[in-house]
Amino acid sequence: MKAFTIFGFVVMLSSQALALQLDGTFTVASVSDPERYLKEDGSGKITFSEESPQGWSFVEAEKDRYKIANTVTNHYISCGSAEDDICGASDKAQLFQIHNDGDNVYSFVDAEDSLPLYAGPGNHLVLASSDFPPPEYLVFKLTKV
Numbered sequence: 001m002k003a004f005t006i007f008g009f010v011v012m013l014s015s016q017a018l019a020l021q022l023d024g025t026f027t028v029a030s031v032s033d034p035e036r037y038l039k040e041d042g043s044g045k046i047t048f049s050e051e052s053p054q055g056w057s058f059v060e061a062e063k064d065r066y067k068i069a070n071t072v073t074n075h076y077i078s079c080g081s082a083e084d085d086i087c088g089a090s091d092k093a094q095l096f097q098i099h100n101d102g103d104n105v106y107s108f109v110d111a112e113d114s115l116p117l118y119a120g121p122g123n124h125l126v127l128a129s130s131d132f133p134p135p136e137y138l139v140f141k142l143t144k145v
Contacts, residue, residue: 061093
């Protein structure tokens, strides 16, 4: 019982620390290709590009569920709910759980379906299928702007 109480306290503290670390604007790079940054392209797709990075903010909409917003266009990341859907930009926010994997590396998981986002084919941001890609495609490096 004592261990369970301590575990709950640690989870609460790490949740608070995560919220503090996500305050502000960040660039998002794929760990699998750190020279490519997340951006909204001209067609409304969310892609990874070597062009100048765009800023992203993480807004807690519900407890431990975040909207990911492009600070240039004010659009949100929206990926739908089907496996392997390519993410796009939308006025309507999709909620994600953000997991701090350490050293400014994070994973983004759809709050409804528990499917992670990953750096997919064609440099697109994609909602993963249950057959996950290699781990380095599932995590992203955040750098505060």
